[in-house]
Amino acid sequence: MNTATAHDPCRYVLRLRDVLLGAQMLFVAFGALVLVPLLTGLDSNVAFFTAGLGTLVFQLVTRGRVPIFLASSFAFIAPIMYGVKTWGVPLTMGALIFSGLLYVALSTLIRFRGTGIILRLLPPIVTGPVIMVIGLVLAPVAVRMALGLSGDGAQQLMPRSTALTLSMSALLTTIAVSLLGRGLLRLVPILCGIGVGLLVAVGLGVGNWEAVHNTPWFAVPGFVLPQFSWEPMLFIIPVTVAPAIEHFGDIIAISSVTGKDFLREPGIKNTMLGDGLATMTACALGGPPNTTYSEVTGAVALTRAFNPAVMTWAAICAILLSFVAKVGAFLNCIPSPVMGGIMILLFGAIMVVGLNTLVRAGHDLLEPRNMVIVALIIIFGVGGMQFDFGSFTLAGIGLAAVTGVLLNLLLPRDNPRD
Template identity: 65%
Template sequence: MKSDISNTDYSFRPGQWFIGGQMMFVAFGALVLVPLLTGLDPNVALFTAGLGTLIFQICTRGQVPVFLASSFAFIAPIIYGVQTWGIPATLSGLAAAGLLYVVISFVIRIKGSEILTKYLPPVVTGPVIMVIGLILAPVGVNLALGKTGDGAAVLVAQSDALIIAGASLGTTLIAAIMGRGLIRIVPILLGVIVGYVTSILLGTFTGNPIVDFAAVGNASWFTIPDFTLPEWNWQAVLFILPVALAPAIEHFGDILAIRSVTGKDYLKKPGIQNTMLGDGLATSAASFLGGPPNTTYSEVTGAVALTRAFNPAIMTWAAVWAIALSFVGKLGAILQTIPTPVMGGILVLLFGMITVVGLNTLVKSKDDIMTPRNMIIISMILVLGIGGLEVSVGGFALGGIGLAGIVGILLNIILPAKIQIEKGEGEA
């Protein structure tokens, strides 16, 4: 069977829907991880991933072989937003983030993509990405220790939790470093599976069950996903919008990655303005239904490179698979039984990797971060974001990542391009 099809072909072919199912499998672990961590419904996330991919295909005229699903960049703001304002209010902020992508797509259409690098250079986006990873480090550690994310309650005995977290983390590390073929592309999924099996075996061995299958037995095979509508909340919107700027920049990298795999210049056709539009509409559509924001998945891009499945229609089949699985009630019930240490073990690695991505953004820019101007911008973003400073005016409050992002953008605009230090100043 030949899979390196360069032109879009939507005819029903067994090979296409099978490869589409494989792409869905590659994305599955990361796709459901975000809702499980943030309190959203994994079945809804499956549905909105499929819907978002179809919207993206429409906006790009079916020319780009990418799959859209839950964005890791929004884990921190979703968790904070759900704890502070609740899920419906947080969804309004996520929907606004999608609309921001749409606005950016039109700005690019009018002014060109250079305007983004002018107002959102690596000196701003890099530290913001780093804050996203570092601010949630305590959550990952608490979950790995068998506690709730805030550490207020113990869900699994610490000795058992460390064994489970170690199994999931170790498997993920081994698969990512030593795996070959598809194994290397799905390290998170493998980590979840091994951690889950370890939880079952450990509970059986100790006589204290860690996994409760009662909900699985009570769940029906067919169910309608638990869709949730957003409720407008200005605080949630202004808190999440700055976070959306970093993934918007990363969107360029994702499109460049798939371009390098297929050899086609998607920046020109269908154009970055159209791919960004598709990403934005997919994110807003997901948020209006109760799902996490969407983003293009690098895991699936890796699978495309491995299988040579360049036909964008295959991603349409992957979207159909995701939507179909979203109506399987027992699947959602099984996902809800995954013990927190399983996720905690993976998050210890994941949040650190997000931080490294931000650091790499600074390194690749080749800017001198030790100049006074860059030091000021970077240090303010890091300290305000990690420190959790909150500014309140009346009933409105802004803090954390949102405040750090806004301050970074403003400093980049206000501070002169070069701040000269008089010769001799500061010398002993």
């Protein structure tokens, strides 16, 4: 061994730089990462742990070649909220594990048939409206929270004027930072919105922080083991359509940023497999499903931190943070109108992403076939349509996804090549 190389101070400086960059990446992902557990009632510390562990699983499957971070998926917020309320956390986690298994099945299909088969099953005319439905279904929850109401709108938890002051301060800050921020600041608008909302809450004397004082500094996250039942599995599986397609977009984005074709090497079949196994691992411990984070991709573009080892350190930082119990207690004490204000923008942005998917595809939406597909997906998904199959009910985002896939396969095309 060359002792000069072994003790080269430059190597340690580079490692320290990677550690700091990794912590910075976690900071960028922080706001979006904690939003899902806060809205769905899952444990925030578990979400930190499973985001880190899921990222490490993804890196293992993709042989550490893709500089990307995985954490809580927005697409599953509505079904998790419904699942936890209806069946409880363990059965909901079991259903989400099965949802991750669908990613694995898709990766296998791509491995043997190529990406074309997925694009034929899930073209933009299907995925665009389904993504729009996700944002539109969640919109009432955001507005109710912003107005100081309970999630179902039945109770006024705080005076409306106070709630609006909190929610609008958080919303306007998030908008201002996303539009006017520079450098890394522009990548953390959610975090800035939460921070300003909290300052306003403290100024108004809103919030009870006693739980933070009573919580020990360090504790093992409250992991939850899954249970399995067919009804929640069948309910949640269709929702996987939207994030599976979103995965394609995220891999294309990080490929563009780094100048490497990750669709070819390690291949979308392996990145999809890594995403699926990461989701299954996370949900097996009681965490939300994982997805690739576009915020972190933006940070990679800004910092030019193309080394995947940076994401390894981000994952390690997330796992270490999960054992700081006061962090979870603090997040749970954030007044709900603060989160409601930010959610208004986030869920609206999800809807716009779906709309943009349709626009970029260039489809004529007044063409009868396209009109039928888009119209039924959106109205079935948002309007409350449901179909009962024994004890199983198909509704909401799941119904929208199934409707889109079936209509696309069954309705005749004017041009067979479309």
